[in-house]
Amino acid sequence: MIDSQQMQSLAARMSETEVKGRSPWADARRRFRRNKAAMVSLCVLALVALFAIFGNTLAVWSNEEMDFNVIGQAAQLGAPSLENGHYFGTDDLGRDLFSRTVQGTQVSLMVGLIGAAIAVIVGTLYGATAGYVGGRTDAIMMRTVDILLAIPYMFVLILLLVVFGRSLSMLFLGIGLISWLEMSRIVRGQTLSLKNREFIEAARATGVPAWKIILRHIVPNLLGVVAVYATLLVPLMILSESFISFLGLGVQEPLTSWGALISEGAGTMNYGTLWQLAFPLFFFCITLFAFFFVGDGLRDALDPKDR
């Protein structure tokens, strides 16, 4: 005698387990979790982000206040201490370095993330369009990218900042303008190999318009490459911004960034105020390290060659 109800539940269970197969994404997630360096880096990034978001609630001093007890004697009295609330010491003007570092972290991370976001959006759409449309359009679009890549962008960026005034939005715009070039090349290469696959052919046969094929069928399949490259792009954007701020051409006071803080610290280290260099440099280095490791980990996790 067969208990029909039991059989039904068994069948349901079996079909359910069959449905719960391992998707490529789950595979990738598993591989990523096994990569210790990448997981540690992810934790570091989370901590840096928490520092940027909630650091100000821990700070005793604001980033603009000057501690009049310290002014003029930063080398003697401005050292890091828990008693007077300057956890990271003060800068040369007696401003609290802890809250300045929090602010610098916010600005630098924002520049990195926005720069990478612009690169992802513009670069992906541009590259996917060029690759999918192909022919003369592709040739013209990619030749334009070649020409733009040959321009010494840091010099042009500084030129832009000087001509149109040094503001945060100009910095975002300037960094975003150049960051998508490399991305569009990578995306185009991927698109070329995707566009002759059967599912694209099927979509075309059923009469899906080109823009819809690009957005619905090509872009989602590029996600892995784009994610890896975007993660590796964030530290490069941070580096560019820090470079410009180090030269004193980036964000303006009272705003600050890692590059500006490193520059300040480097300028005053002759007077024995080493902490002014050490704290911003520490955050700068661990963040870049972490982004590079997470990017490498993502690449290893998503790389189909490795399977």
Place this chain on the structure above:
Amino acid sequence: MFGFILRRLAVAIPTLLLLIVLSFLLMYAAPGGPFTQERALPPQVLANLNAKYGLDDPLWRQIVNYVWGIVAHFDFGPSFIYPDRSVNQIIAAGFPITLTYGGIAFVVAVAVGVSLGVTAAIRQNTWLDYCAVGLSIGAQVLPNFVMAPILVLVFTLWLGWLPGGGWGGPIFWIMPVIALSTSFMASIARITRSSMLEVLSSNHIRTARAKGLPERAVILRHALKPAMLPVISYLGPAFVTMITGSVVVDMYFSTGGIGRSFVDSALNRDYAVMMGITILVGALTILFSLVVDLLYAWIDPKIRY
């Protein structure tokens, strides 16, 4: 090959013209003229100044004059801030210095980076390999503007061995060269290592070993050349980043190269100097990427043009 050079030039020359016109338009669009000062000049003086520098001509005429000056006479025009100095003089004063330490840094980065990478690949998974890999990962987060203060801190303030800045004999070259070359050395070492590892596991190396060639000859004669291809294609972007890095070196070590003039002119809004240096760097970049492509074509027999 000749056709290839021609085709590359066909892209390079419009790029350069575009760069010149673009930077000129940028300058033109800038709010405030070069003679806008806190104390406004009398209109008659301003008109005379504008006439002297040709700023009252129509836009297209200014562009044509500017481009023609550069192309025909290699003349970038006068500086707007220092009336007695032309852009050419400012560049001529700084450029040899930039070229000296930049050239040395480039050679050092390539030589040390390649030998480090090759050694790491040959001795894969030994302590030497781990050191090289660790170094190259570490140097990724040590760009020139981080290296420069650290070097000064260690070698000038703590040890007192090297002068903290200035320009003179070879002793002044050491820190700029190290600061500029470290991150490239690391990248080149990493690229060399991974491509060397790939080449060493390929068939033609197995054949070379099987016919009894000494390991030295296998590496130097058969493995090194194909392993250099990714390194060569990295040299183009590396050159650009290095020239950009020279700005930091000039600022931090007071070496007096064109980077200093560039930042000074950026702070003074001396557009003529900024444009001159930007165009010069752009021309160098384009020239260098042409050389890199030729080198690539020469080394890789698979590429046919």
